[in-house]
Each structure stands twice: as structure tokens, then as C-alpha cells.
Amino acid sequence: MRLIPRPGRPVVFTAPLHDARTATVIGRLLGPAVVVCFATGLLSHVLQHPPGLLVDRLPSRPYWGYRLTQGLHVASGIAAVPLLAAKLWAVYPRLFAWPPVRSARHALERISVAVLVAAALFELFTGLLNTFQWYPWPFAFVPVHHAVGWLLFGSLLLHVAVRWPEIRDHYTRRSPGTLALPAADGPDRRELLLGVGAAVTAVTLTTVGQSVTALGPLELFGPRSPAHGPQGLPVNRTAAAAGVTREALLDWRLTVTGPRPYTLTLDELRAMPQHEVTLPLACVEGWSKSARWTGVRVRDLLERAGGGPRAGARVVSLEAAGAYRVTEMGRHHAQDPLTLLALRINGEVLSLDHGHPARIIAPNRPGVLQTKWVGRLEVA
Numbered sequence: 001m002r003l004i005p006r007p008g009r010p011v012v013f014t015a016p017l018h019d020a021r022t023a024t025v026i027g028r029l030l031g032p033a034v035v036v037c038f039a040t041g042l043l044s045h046v047l048q049h050p051p052g053l054l055v056d057r058l059p060s061r062p063y064w065g066y067r068l069t070q071g072l073h074v075a076s077g078i079a080a081v082p083l084l085a086a087k088l089w090a091v092y093p094r095l096f097a098w099p100p101v102r103s104a105r106h107a108l109e110r111i112s113v114a115v116l117v118a119a120a121l122f123e124l125f126t127g128l129l130n131t132f133q134w135y136p137w138p139f140a141f142v143p144v145h146h147a148v149g150w151l152l153f154g155s156l157l158l159h160v161a162v163r164w165p166e167i168r169d170h171y172t173r174r175s176p177g178t179l180a181l182p183a184a185d186g187p188d189r190r191e192l193l194l195g196v197g198a199a200v201t202a203v204t205l206t207t208v209g210q211s212v213t214a215l216g217p218l219e220l221f222g223p224r225s226p227a228h229g230p231q232g233l234p235v236n237r238t239a240a241a242a243g244v245t246r247e248a249l250l251d252w253r254l255t256v257t258g259p260r261p262y263t264l265t266l267d268e269l270r271a272m273p274q275h276e277v278t279l280p281l282a283c284v285e286g287w288s289k290s291a292r293w294t295g296v297r298v299r300d301l302l303e304r305a306g307g308g309p310r311a312g313a314r315v316v317s318l319e320a321a322g323a324y325r326v327t328e329m330g331r332h333h334a335q336d337p338l339t340l341l342a343l344r345i346n347g348e349v350l351s352l353d354h355g356h357p358a359r360i361i362a363p364n365r366p367g368v369l370q371t372k373w374v375g376r377l378e379v380a
């Protein structure tokens, strides 16, 4: 790249890699990554905070659905990091465009690009730190990450609309850049794109093992390797962090409320028909891991309390406080034969950190809703 500085004048960039074609080629990869990330993020948000009307409509199948979509959310976000870096590098000379504002339309366009860039940087930064459970900011992660996601998506749509002529020319190969610079497709750009491709492949392969078990051995940077943790599964919130102690569980009873409320001791629960399911725990933060769970079907517990065949449930944890102490379970999940109040994991009694004495495990459900240390089930 050649810089031609002139006193009192803007810097001029003449390298072909900073042309519209490079920006478009990278945008063609970055755009879909952002769209996949946005769509899967929105889905995750709806599953975690379903609007009242939706609770009973959320499907419990395919059982691996959330593992796939949340794995895609985190993987597309991670892949977008090198893509965004390359894109910003390709277009940053435009920051120095002269004159900085040519017209009202131009000013608006520059503002919209500023919003787009800021929102994209913010989403990737906060999302990435969230996968490490690191929150060095004064706001709540979930609502802000969600709101800025909409801002990012909206400004992306606007950007594509404004830039449509260049994008269309790129596809129809009538790009003025290509005509004016016949060498623009030379090794320069190819090398840049190969480099970007290699970076995307590297960050994906070294992190995706956190949700794709077969690629686990390649996982270097996934923040919480699914391979580690007691009983073959990582722990997100420990019993100590949740304030749940062994003493508090000494006279534990499961309370089930409904038309015919009852309570059960752990021995009574163990005496009920036990079922075994293999289901993944898929954390919103990107890791997931399958385990063998044994316990009592939630629908059997609800039915015994007088819940009909369409009953949903409310699950209440013993944990004193915390965003996920109480969760709603729609009827498709509550009635699914795979949904258990699990007492055992991989053949062992649940450890305290995994939710002893009883926890929820349900198909196609975010990890945050797989409530641990369950104390009460309510027919809803």
C-alpha cells in the first residue's frame, strides 16, 4: 500500500486491496455469518425468554436442535471475528475520504456505517467474552446483546441496500474496479483471501470442538472444554456459587403442586419407574456435551398431581436467588417422554454441582433452563 501524504490534505490509498471489490468479496462471507449469528441468537433468546403466548408452542424436537443452533451461533460469531477484521482493513481508507461529507445523503450513509461497525464490534466483543463468562461491563449482558443484535441486523440491511449497486456489479462482473484495474484479481487479493480463509478455518477448528464432540481433540481455545468437569460434564454454576449446601439438602423433599399436590422423598422418587435418556446439555455460551441421564419422567410427576395430558410446568430450584431459579416449561417439553427429573448422570448419582438430588434434563432446550437442585414442580 502506498500512502501519499500531502500537507493539509487527506491521505490517499492506492493499493488495489482497498478497493470495492475486496470489500465486497469479504462482505459476501461476513454478511451470511452475521445473518446466521443473528437468526440463531434470536432463536436462543426466544427459547430462553419466550413471550407468554409462545411458551406452549416451543417444540421439544429435534432433541439436538438447540445444540445445533447455539453451536452455530457461537461458531458463526467466532468466524466473523477475522472476517470483520479483514473487512475493516479493506475499507478503513474510506475513513479519510475527502471531503468528509459531500452531501446530506453521504453524511447519513457515513453515520449508518459508523453504527454498523460499532454494533458489529460490540456484538462480537461482548459475545466472545460471554463465552468465557467474563462480564467486564456495568450492564446486563443478555438484554443489551439482544438489543444491539437488532441494531446490527438493521444497519446491515441498510448497508446492503445502500451498497446494492456495487454488490450487484460484483456479481454481474461489471465492477468498475475490475475494469479499471485488470490486475486487481492478481495474487495480492488471492493471498489476502487465502489468509482470511485460513484464519477463519483455524479459529473455527480450534473452538468448534466445544459443541462438536468429534472435533473435541482439536479444541484449543474453547473456554470450557466439554471433556472436563466432574462426571464427564463441565459445571457452569457450582452449588457453592448458587448457595446450595449439603446441609440444606438433608431433609430434601420434592413438592409437586397442582389439583392433587404431594411431596416425595428421594427414596420415593427412586422407587418410581426410572427412565434412561441420552441428551445433550447445550449451554448458551457455546459448549455442549451429551450424557446419559436416569430419572423420573416429568409428565409422570405432573400426571400424578392431576395435570392433564396438555399440562406444562413451572420448575423451582432450591437456589435462593439467581436468574434461572424459576423456569417455565411449555407443554411440549413437559409431556415429552425424554424430559426427566434426573437423579443420575452417566450411571452415577448426580453430584452436588450437577444439581443433586434432582435436576431437569429436556430435549431441545437451552442449558440455562436445565434447572439444577429442583425443589418444586408446579402444574401449569
Ligand SMILES: Nc1nc2c(c(=O)[nH]1)N[C@H]1C(S)=C(S)[C@@H](COP(=O)(O)O)O[C@H]1N2
Residues within 6 Å of the ligand: 233, 234, 235, 236, 237, 242, 281, 282, 283, 284, 317, 318, 319, 322, 324, 325, 353, 354, 355, 367, 368, 369, 370, 371, 372, 373
Ligand atoms: N438452579 C440452577 N440451575 C441451573 C443453573 C443455575 O444457575 N441455577 N445454570 C444452568 C446453566 S447456565 C447450565 S449450562 C447448566 C449446566 O449444568 P451443569 O453444571 O450440570 O453442567 O445448568 C443450568 N441449571
Ligand SMILES: [Mo]
Residues within 6 Å of the ligand: 236, 282, 283, 284, 285, 367, 368
Ligand atoms: Mo449455561
